[in-house]
Amino acid sequence: MTAAPAASLPKSSSARKERVAQATARMPLTAHAQLVPWAERDPVEILEEQGRTRVPELLPVRYGRMLASPFAFYRGAAAVMAADLAASGSSELTAQLCGDAHVSNFGFFGTPERKQVFDLNDFDETWPGPFEWDVKRLAASLEIAGRENGLRRKQRRAITVGMVRAYRQSIAEFASQSALDVWYARAELQPGLPRLAKELPKAARETTRKVLSKSRVRDAAHAVAKLTTPEFGQRRFVSDPPLLVPVRELAPELADDLTRLLDLLLVEYRKSLPPDRRVLIGRFQVVDMARKAVGVGSVGTRAWLLLLVDELGNPLLLQAKEAAESVLAAHLPWPALDNQGRRVVEGQRLMQASSDILLGWQRVTGLDGVERDFYIRQFRDWKGGYEIETLDPATLERLGQACAWTLARAHARSGDPRDIALYLGTPPGPVPADGAADGPGAVFDEAVGDFAVAYADQNERDHAELVAAVESGRLPASPNL
Structure with missing residues (x-):
């Protein structure tokens, strides 16, 4: 379930020219400004449909979190935007998509080194599809965040168009590099992060420094200290329903069965790991488990925390998260893998420069007899990010450019960056020293900037519909959780 690799496409210049010409005919650069609402559009109905397979008692938490603001709604409404993008057409230049590439889904974490x-x-939503869908999701998120932060229209425009320009120029750079150079590219914070720390004002540099310092202490030991308590000589998860509920409290009469089920999940998950990682995970044993509500859009999916320790008592915290079908799958036919957890893992490995060494997947049959897919990863391995709603214009602008570079690299790994670069009107090659945006490519920048404004307006209307649905009693909501 990966995007069509560049190696499988004809390499002749005439074949490439024909592919680009066909993409341009399907979706001229100016057409990217268009937002075409789908027939009988009802965003609340989409959220209700997603909720039918989720944990019922957690749905009020999800809706409550999405009520907080238009930006919070947007974070949880990837399925709504997928339907909107499908109705608006595409270039059909395929790469592996994140599927939910809003600005809060970029951040920091630790590599195996x-x-x-x-x-x-x-x-969670990764799926092969037209590259520009990720770009538009990111652009709209910056416009929405800028509105929430009280930025002026010209400031927001500079941020969104600057991000698209950075993506276009970055994909052109990757298009001129060897396949190995693209694969090895990654935004290390040692010695510095490209396009983020560059020329930041003093206040923004201090914000970045604090975010980085905080993320470095967000590891298993930190999470264990926060989420567990000593009990009879062993750490146990604290109880904080409905956000964190130990297995022993979910259904006391079924606690033993559920524990055995989660033990089975862990045992079978090991089979998805490379042999050396199986040896590593074999040095740990599970000592406690709990259900944890996570994120905004993911709330209600089944997510478990598994506390493990080695023979010296050192902790390892794993998260087993339910993987449902991607919100893109209904709109973009593609041969599916036999396991949605595997879809997430393989998509992540394809798009990320360096992935979690314990990333794996599994399918289990629940106590209700329903088969569900999961992916498993370390919980909070130096993971951190910006509080988007608090960022000043300069930091949000640099962050958008860093996201653009990262997204372009991910697409260049899985798609054909030369096709994309030529379609965008920017020949493969390094970015000019002055960063000039003149030429045909600027048409795409401005068009997506227009789309971001139109979608931010639509998102505000969608958020208002959610508010109305909660006030009318159509949907339950528990704010501030």
């Missing part, structure tokens, strides 16, 4: 990197960090 224990370096900090900046990368995409959410792949």
Whole structure:
């Protein structure tokens, strides 16, 4: 379930020219400004449909979090935007998509070499599709965040158009590099992060420094200290319903059965790991488990925390998160893998420069007899990010450019960056020293900037519909959780 690799496409210049010409005919650059609402559009109905397979008692938490603001709504409404994008047409130039590439889904984490990197960090919706869908999701998120932060229209425009320009120029750079150079590219924070720390004002540099310092202490030991308590000589998860509920409290009469089920999930998950990682995970044993509500859009999916310790008592915290079908799958036919957890893992490995060494997947049959897919990863391995709603214009602008570079690299790994670069009107090659945006490519920048404004307006209307649905009693909501 990966995007069509560049190696499988004809390499002749005439074949490439024909592909680009066909993409341009399907979707001229100016057409990217268009937002075409789908027939009988009802965003609340989409959220209700998603909720039918989720944990019922957590749905009020999800809706409550989405009520907080238009930006919070947008974070949870990837399925709504997928339907909107499908109705608006595409270039059909395929890459592996994040599927939910809003600005809060980029951040920091630790590599196996224990370096900090900046990368995409959410792949629940990953799926092959037209590259520009990710770009538009990111652009709209910056416009929405800018509105929430009280930025002026010209400031927001500079941020969104600057991000699209950075994507276009970055994909052109990657198009001129060898396949190995693209694969090795990553945004290390040692010695510095490209396009983020560059020329930041003093206040913004201090914000970045604090975010990085905070992320470095967000590891298993930190999470264990926060989420567990000593009990009879062993750490146990604290109880904080409905956000964190130990297995022993979910259904006391079924606690033993549920524990055995989660033990089975862990045992079978090991089979998805490379042999050396199986040896590593074999040095740990599970000592407690709990259900945890996570994120905004993910709330209600089944997510478990598993506390493990080695023979010296050192902790390892794993998260087993339910993987449902991507919100893009209904709109973009593609041969599916046999496991949605595997879809997430393989999509993540394809798009990220360096992935969690314990990333794996599994399918289990629940106590209700329903088969569900999961992916498993370390919980909070130096993971961190910006509080988007608090950022000043300069930091948000640089962050958008860092996201653009990261997204372009992810697309260049899985798609054909030369096709994309030529379609965008920017021949493969390094970015000019002056960063000039003149030429045909600027048409795409401005068009997506227009789309971001139109979609931010639509998102505000959608958020208002959610508010109305909660006030009318159509949907339950528990704010501030």
